[in-house]
Amino acid sequence: MQRTFRWLAxxxxxxGVALPVxxxxxxxxxxxxxxxxxxxxxxxxxxxxYVFSPSSRVVEGFMNxxxxxxxxxxxxxxxxxxxxxxxxxxxxxxxxxxxxxLMVPIIVPGIVSTLGIHQLFIRLHLTNxxxxxxxxxxxxxxxxxxxVMVSVFSNYGTELEDTARTLGAGPIxxxxxxxxxxxxxxxxxxxxxxxxxxxxxxxxxVLIGGGTIVTLPVVLFPFITGINYSNAAAISLVFVAxxxxxxxxTSRQLGQDSAVMGxxxxx
Amino acid sequence: MNRLKLMExxxxxxxxxxxxxxxVVLFGGGMISGVGQSVGYFPVIGLNDFxxxxxxxxxxxxxxxxxxxxxxxLAFLSTLFASVLAVxxxxxxxxxFRGSRLLTLIYQVPIPIPHLVVATGIVLLxxxxxxxxxxxxxxxxxxxxxxxxxxxxxxAGVAIQLTFLWKEVPFIGVVVLAVLKSVGPQYEEIARTLGANSWxxxxxxxxxxxxPGILSTSIIVFAFVFANYEIPLLLGVRHxxxxxxxxxxxxxxxxxxxxxxxxxxxxILAVVAxxxxxxxxxxxxxxxxx
Numbered sequence: 390m391q392r393t394f395r396w397l398a399x400x401x402x403x404x405g406v407a408l409p410v411x412x413x414x415x416x417x418x419x420x421x422x423x424x425x426x427x428x429x430x431x432x433x434x435x436x437x438x439y440v441f442s443p444s445s446r447v448v449e450g451f452m453n454x455x456x457x458x459x460x461x462x463x464x465x466x467x468x469x470x471x472x473x474x475x476x477x478x479x480x481x482x483x484x485x486x487x488x489x490x491l492m493v494p495i496i497v498p499g500i501v502s503t504l505g506i507h508q509l510f511i512r513l514h515l516t517n518x519x520x521x522x523x524x525x526x527x528x529x530x531x532x533x534x535x536x537v538m539v540s541v542f543s544n545y546g547t548e549l550e551d552t553a554r555t556l557g558a559g560p561i562x563x564x565x566x567x568x569x570x571x572x573x574x575x576x577x578x579x580x581x582x583x584x585x586x587x588x589x590x591x592x593x594x595v596l597i598g599g600g601t602i603v604t605l606p607v608v609l610f611p612f613i614t615g616i617n618y619s620n621a622a623a624i625s626l627v628f629v630a631x632x633x634x635x636x637x638x639t640s641r642q643l644g645q646d647s648a649v650m651g652x653x654x655x656x
Numbered sequence: 657m658n659r660l661k662l663m664e665x666x667x668x669x670x671x672x673x674x675x676x677x678x679x680v681v682l683f684g685g686g687m688i689s690g691v692g693q694s695v696g697y698f699p700v701i702g703l704n705d706f707x708x709x710x711x712x713x714x715x716x717x718x719x720x721x722x723x724x725x726x727x728x729x730l731a732f733l734s735t736l737f738a739s740v741l742a743v744x745x746x747x748x749x750x751x752x753f754r755g756s757r758l759l760t761l762i763y764q765v766p767i768p769i770p771h772l773v774v775a776t777g778i779v780l781l782x783x784x785x786x787x788x789x790x791x792x793x794x795x796x797x798x799x800x801x802x803x804x805x806x807x808x809x810x811x812a813g814v815a816i817q818l819t820f821l822w823k824e825v826p827f828i829g830v831v832v833l834a835v836l837k838s839v840g841p842q843y844e845e846i847a848r849t850l851g852a853n854s855w856x857x858x859x860x861x862x863x864x865x866x867x868p869g870i871l872s873t874s875i876i877v878f879a880f881v882f883a884n885y886e887i888p889l890l891l892g893v894r895h896x897x898x899x900x901x902x903x904x905x906x907x908x909x910x911x912x913x914x915x916x917x918x919x920x921x922x923x924i925l926a927v928v929a930x931x932x933x934x935x936x937x938x939x940x941x942x943x944x945x946x
Contacts, residue, residue: 398748399755402763409777409822412787416780424785424801425793472675475668487672494683496933498883500900501922502683504907505690528683531675582768589770592885592904606772613776613890614808625776632768639768 416622436619440627447624450608457519457594457604458587461526465534465583466576473538478547491532499529503593510597517601525597526587534583541575581635588631687926694919701912710920719896720921724928727898730813731882734820735874741821742829743866747858749829750836760833766826774819775890782807782815808891815891820881828873832866839865871940875933882929899925 416422420433440447475481476488494502506525507516515521553567569576591606598607605628612621692698696707714720749760766774781787789804798804807814847861885900892898897905899921906918 395748395751395753398745399759402745402759405822406762406765408787409774409781412780413773413777425790427790427794468674468678471671475671479668481668487676490676490679494679496879496930497683497687497926498879498900498922498929500883500885500904501690501926502686504686504903504919504922505688505693506682506686507907508693509685509689524678524682527678528686531678535675585768585770589772591772606770609772609776610886610890613772613779618780621776622780625773629769629773632770632773635768636765 413622413625416618417626419619422618436617436623439620440623445620445624446603446608447605447627450603450605451627453519453602454588454604454606457523457526457602458584460519460523461530461587462580462583464523464527465530466580469531469534469538469579470576473535474542476535477539477542477545491535494528494532495536500592502528503596507596516597517599519602522594522598522602522604525593526590528593529590530583530586533586534579537575537579537582538572541572541579545571578639581639585632585635690919691923693916694923696916698912698916701915703916710916711924714917714920714924720899720902722896723899723902726813726896727882727900727925728932730816730820730888730898731878734817734824734881735878737817738821738824738828738877739870739874741825742827742832743863743870745825745829746832746836746866747862749833763826764830766823767830769823771819771823771884771887772890774822775815775887778815778819778822779808779891782818784808809893811893813888813892816887819887819891820877820884824877824881828870828877831869831873835865835869836862868944871944875936875940878936879929879933882932883925899928 415429417436418432418434419429420435421431422429439445443449472491476484503525506528510516510521510525515524549571550563550567553563558566589606590604591610594602594604594607595610598604600607605624609621609624609628612624615621694710696703696705696710745763749756749763779786783789784801784804784806789798789801792798792804807818809815843861843865844857847857852860883900884898885904888898889901889904892901903918903921903925906914906921909915909918
């Protein structure tokens with residue numbers, strides 16, 4: 390009985406995960422694949438050539454996505470790390486309100502705030518700019534970074550920092566030699582997922598970037614239900630690459646920290 | 657000395673300020689601008705007077721209620737199915753068996769993958785000329801693409817649900833699995849010695865252990881699907897569509913006069929989302945305590 394269930398689960402998981410991936414890989418290499426053939430009758434690399442040609446704008450989109458996501462990560466760390474530490478290690482008046490304020494952008498649908506921000510950014514001349522798109526990506530990213538780092542700092546003792554300070558270490562040294570090594574595993578996971586949240590943004594980028602800032606999801610979107618399956622599949626596989634890297638680096642942490650997991654639900 | 661005290665007092669506010677400032681200015685500013693437009697403040701097209709007409713127009717529109725129901729249904733069903741499957745897989749994966757570690761790794765693959773990639777794969781898999789349809793011809797079940805059931809651009813939203821399921825089952829599952837693994841088998845053993853059958857062991861031992869994890873992750877799934885724009889737009893029918901798509905379409909309409917309506921829809925969407933999530937949290941707290 391239990392063995393039957395186990396086999397059913399094994400088959401369901403392996404097939405379930407593989408099934409949407411398989412046709413993407415095959416289509417990206419297919420030249421001629423008419424219905425109802427199970428495999429392409431002619432193979433070619435033409436959609437991969439298309440992906441790397443300037444006219445597809447895939448490389449351009451990839452670089453824009455990368456630049457925005459890195460910029461967003463740096464800003465999220467710079468503002469999120471001190472805020473998380475303040476919340477996790479201190480009790481102060483209004484802490485509840487502060488935590489609530491940082492949660493609201495997670496509860497309110499992103500499209501609602503983005504539509505409002507669009508009008509605001511038009512007036513501030515931030516639409517169609519790199520900085521405008523990055524700023525709007527910060528809205529889901531900062532709360533996430535703070536949330537994860539609060540849970541990291543909650544399990545973090547400051548005794549070592551005090552010792553280092555007593556021994557005469559300055560604030561920069563204390564941070565680099567004591568604090569950073571202590572929080573690094575958590576910070577790395579948080580940063581990778583902040584990266585992925587920005588990497589996956591579509592609607593915010595389209596609205597605020599207005600077609601001027603072309604990121605990879607913006608390039609991919611019209612292909613998904615288009616007629617050129619081969620190009621759709623190849624672009625989609627380029628888009629998924631960083632996620633696979635992140636999975637390899639973080640698979641150990643998965644499921645161990647529920648705050649970290651919270652971020653996965655936002656991708 | 658006084659300066660030191662002041663510095664110490666300002667330390668926490670200074671650490672919080674940048675994050676709070678960005679959220680208040682961007683998110684708060686966006687919300688205020690949105691509320692303003694929804695009640696008739698849109699100077700660009702000469703609207704300056706306060707009115708609730710747009711809310712009335714939206715709420716009395718038949719299409720709105722249909723959309724609200726569709727949005728809710730998709731979010732509710734995705735969350736329900738994902739939770740059930742996640743629990744089932746966790747029950748199997750918690751045991752160590754040959755290849756169980758590799759299987760757990762495969763199980764985690766969907767978690768960081770962007771939804772747009774999943775949508776691409778689902779289209780290539782379940783559309784009428786997709787891989788499954790081809791397989792069904794090979795097995796002699798169907799002859800033409802049209803014999804295969806419509807799962808993309810269908811009123812029921814099968815492809816939409818599949819996309820969310822593929823993403824969210826492992827998301828809930830990994831959290832639940834971590835709980836079961838950290839607890840270990842001893843509670844179950846005790847229940848077994850006390851004569852509990854396998855259903856009783858699940859119902860009274862394992863399920864209560866999993867419940868907090870299920871609730872905390874499913875609330876994220878519900879909020880995500882309820883607010884999602886891309887997937888229903890890509891894989892759903894044009895009418896009826898979900899509220900986020902409806903709001904965005906009205907917003908993008910060349911007729912700027914539709915924008916206050918778009919804002920009214922999006923504000924209602926926000927309010928409904930907040931009410932549902934608060935209610936869910938209350939319910940979850942009640943369920944965990946009892």
